[in-house]
Amino acid sequence: MSQDVPAAPEVSPGGSPRHFGDRLAEAVARRESQIVLGLDPDPARLWPGAYDAARDGGVPDDLPDDVLPPATPTLAAFRARELAGLAVADHCERVIAAAGPACVAVKPQLACFERLGQAGWAALESVVVHAREHGLLVLLDGKRGDVPVTAAVYGQVLATSTATPEGDVAGLAGDMFTVNPMLGRDALAPLVEAGRATGAAPFLLVRTSNPGATDVLDLPLQGGGAVWEALARIADELGVAGPESGLKDVGAVAGATVPEHLARMRELMPATPFLLPGVGAQGGDVATLGPAFAAGRAGGLVTSSRGIVNAYEAAGGDPADAARAEAERLREVAWALA
Amino acid sequence: MSQDVPAAPEVSPGGSPRHFGDRLAEAVARRESQIVLGLDPDPARLWPGAYDAARDGGVPDDLPDDVLPPATPTLAAFRARELAGLAVADHCERVIAAAGPACVAVKPQLACFERLGQAGWAALESVVVHAREHGLLVLLDGKRGDVPVTAAVYGQVLATSTATPEGDVAGLAGDMFTVNPMLGRDALAPLVEAGRATGAAPFLLVRTSNPGATDVLDLPLQGGGAVWEALARIADELGVAGPESGLKDVGAVAGATVPEHLARMRELMPATPFLLPGVGAQGGDVATLGPAFAAGRAGGLVTSSRGIVNAYEAAGGDPADAARAEAERLREVAWALA
Numbered sequence: 001m002s003q004d005v006p007a008a009p010e011v012s013p014g015g016s017p018r019h020f021g022d023r024l025a026e027a028v029a030r031r032e033s034q035i036v037l038g039l040d041p042d043p044a045r046l047w048p049g050a051y052d053a054a055r056d057g058g059v060p061d062d063l064p065d066d067v068l069p070p071a072t073p074t075l076a077a078f079r080a081r082e083l084a085g086l087a088v089a090d091h092c093e094r095v096i097a098a099a100g101p102a103c104v105a106v107k108p109q110l111a112c113f114e115r116l117g118q119a120g121w122a123a124l125e126s127v128v129v130h131a132r133e134h135g136l137l138v139l140l141d142g143k144r145g146d147v148p149v150t151a152a153v154y155g156q157v158l159a160t161s162t163a164t165p166e167g168d169v170a171g172l173a174g175d176m177f178t179v180n181p182m183l184g185r186d187a188l189a190p191l192v193e194a195g196r197a198t199g200a201a202p203f204l205l206v207r208t209s210n211p212g213a214t215d216v217l218d219l220p221l222q223g224g225g226a227v228w229e230a231l232a233r234i235a236d237e238l239g240v241a242g243p244e245s246g247l248k249d250v251g252a253v254a255g256a257t258v259p260e261h262l263a264r265m266r267e268l269m270p271a272t273p274f275l276l277p278g279v280g281a282q283g284g285d286v287a288t289l290g291p292a293f294a295a296g297r298a299g300g301l302v303t304s305s306r307g308i309v310n311a312y313e314a315a316g317g318d319p320a321d322a323a324r325a326e327a328e329r330l331r332e333v334a335w336a337l338a
Numbered sequence: 339m340s341q342d343v344p345a346a347p348e349v350s351p352g353g354s355p356r357h358f359g360d361r362l363a364e365a366v367a368r369r370e371s372q373i374v375l376g377l378d379p380d381p382a383r384l385w386p387g388a389y390d391a392a393r394d395g396g397v398p399d400d401l402p403d404d405v406l407p408p409a410t411p412t413l414a415a416f417r418a419r420e421l422a423g424l425a426v427a428d429h430c431e432r433v434i435a436a437a438g439p440a441c442v443a444v445k446p447q448l449a450c451f452e453r454l455g456q457a458g459w460a461a462l463e464s465v466v467v468h469a470r471e472h473g474l475l476v477l478l479d480g481k482r483g484d485v486p487v488t489a490a491v492y493g494q495v496l497a498t499s500t501a502t503p504e505g506d507v508a509g510l511a512g513d514m515f516t517v518n519p520m521l522g523r524d525a526l527a528p529l530v531e532a533g534r535a536t537g538a539a540p541f542l543l544v545r546t547s548n549p550g551a552t553d554v555l556d557l558p559l560q561g562g563g564a565v566w567e568a569l570a571r572i573a574d575e576l577g578v579a580g581p582e583s584g585l586k587d588v589g590a591v592a593g594a595t596v597p598e599h600l601a602r603m604r605e606l607m608p609a610t611p612f613l614l615p616g617v618g619a620q621g622g623d624v625a626t627l628g629p630a631f632a633a634g635r636a637g638g639l640v641t642s643s644r645g646i647v648n649a650y651e652a653a654g655g656d657p658a659d660a661a662r663a664e665a666e667r668l669r670e671v672a673w674a675l676a
Contacts, residue, residue: 040487040488040491043500043501043502043503043507044500044501044502044503051503051504069460069463069464070463070464070467070468071463071464071466071467071508072508076505077505077507077508079504080502080504080505080506080507081502081507083502083504084500084502084504084507087502109488109491111482111484111488111491111492111494111495112488112491114459114492114495115491115494115495115500115507115509116500116507117459117463117507117509117510118456118459118460118463121452121455121456121459122407122456125407125408125409125455125456126407126408126409128409129408129409130408143482143483143484143518144449144481145481145518146449146481147546147547147548147615148548148550150378150447150449150450153378153447153449153450153453154449154452156453157449157452157453162381162382162422162453162454163381163382164381164382164418164419164421164422165381165382165389166389166417166418166421166422167414167415167418168418169381169415169418169419169422169453169454169455170409170410170415170455171453171455172455180481180483180518180520181554182518182520182543182554182555183543183546183548183550183551183554183555184548184549184550184551184552184553184554184555185550185553186548186549186550187546187548187550188550205520205521208485208521208525209485210485210486210521210522210524210525211522211524212486212521212522212523212524212525212526213521213522214522215522215523215568215572216519216520216521216522216565216568216569216572217520217521217522219559219560219561219565219568220559220560220561221557221558221559221560222557222558222559222560223557223558227554227557227565230553230554230557231554234553234554277485
């Protein structure tokens, strides 16, 4: 499988970015993979050796008090956070190097970086750059959503940039980013626009796979259907299909807890790329993914996080070897289905 | 009005944190204010002079390439972002110094900091510390929400801390934080627990005030009521009332676009603290806030961001004087209502 896909958004000679759906379809075809590598680093459970480089001189062990950031007012607090940030970055780099070749994208879980404050955000930024260098698309998993004026700011964070008197400041420039659609169409519009401006795409939460999804998302509506089906219609309506792939530039997070869900989702969103969370890592139920691929191989992206990263805990041996093997196994299973 | 309220979560002699509802009621009473100062800094529209200190030696103007962070690979990009981050922090410090005395809390809008990457997160951290020094509670406005395992991580980001081999790393340690409840009870539980562990509280989005709220939140349910009323019931159910104040430790973001909404919200959530966005800044409709205060003065927190920070653009003169006057005006109007 080839890995030479340029991952950063491409701009056509005319100046407008290439359509997200076409970019995604091409990336999936070239890499022969629909696997999205989830990165949810826990600083207390990184691959062995992650702290070695950082401890070995990566963080100063003496600093005058007046240069310590206000959030870490003691040297011990400062060092703990900086070391954890560097260790998280090192861990993610090694995970990407090992499992990345079998994947089409990485999915950093923003919460896991934010918990280390500015040191964690620095690690997140380095992971994004590193993933691109490996030819991977970047899916920023933050499930953001806010009223329109703030949604526009999240567009800057996730896809575009921010004007300042000293020049534009780039955001994370993701290729995909997860979005909570509860606040409605006007709150989604700025995120759709931000994606379109760079050839990226928001992925709207339509149905999540946690048990609590029944509390709100499954509530039956007076006009028929459940809340999640109303969200599916919004996702379908907001996307525009790519001229080559036919895939839309607004995706959906499609957690299927019963097989019927996925078929109904594909019915409501015939050309929407699906992010399929929590499926496949356990090896079971892969056959239920079929409806996702009715929109083509890039119609279903299969995420796995701990299943790949922690494969060595069950398999034994080198973490990188186990991650590589598990990612490749998932890649083959999914590819055979589509 | 007194400003000597300790803002950081207090721990009782028995070791458990003081109940959020009681902390909030006391803070509102001592400061004689229900005003929440929104901080939504736009690096292109800060108070005059915000960039002066940063330009005057705050950021190195020469650096070897190999120490530049990967997200800002050129010196110009690095400097633009660092300067904007320092300017945002300076702006927010001055806003807090001017308007803070008339307020009970600050509400940094996380998106506005995140758009400057790690430099913005550093500014956010300095704002949180600065607000505490001014005796203000901190309401982190990020509208986070995710499946249970990730919601627990957001609890670390917003309220508690993260274990690492080098020691615990503190999160932002907010007193309040906004949460999107769409994913249901099991996804909310870790955030409620994180709040309870530190005497803080999640504020659930129940009904937002943007026009698009009709798309999902207002959809009528088969069993009667709208989606937002189902969310209100969840918010009511998850909160526990404080022994002194009777106020619950789970709040609600209660955007009222028609006066009937607020009365119905209070009916469904009799003891829930409300965050009332977008009301009062324009000076109109304050009379409609009445039902919020049926739960006591601390039952309704009135947010204003641009109305205070940009008051000088209409009033003329010094930005700090105009912000101080507008915050005090709002404080008096709200206090007279309750």
